[in-house]
Amino acid sequence: xxxxxxxxxxxxxxxxxxxxxxxxxxxxxxxxxxxxxxxxxxxxxxxx
Numbered sequence: 001x002x003x004x005x006x007x008x009x010x011x012x013x014x015x016x017x018x019x020x021x022x023x024x025x026x027x028x029x030x031x032x033x034x035x036x037x038x039x040x041x042x043x044x045x046x047x048x
Contacts, residue, residue, distance in 0.1 A: 019039070022039075023035060023039075026038070
């Protein structure tokens with residue numbers, strides 16, 4: 001595995017883990033529905 005591939009893999013792991021940390025913090029503060037809507041909105045923006 002090259003250095004570029006390893007960097008991308010580590011970035012993907014950080015993004016994946018960060019989403020779970022975000023849910024853990026945001027869900028009690030905002031509630032389940034706004035948190036889910038925000039994640040879907042961010043995902044849709046990323047796909048656009």
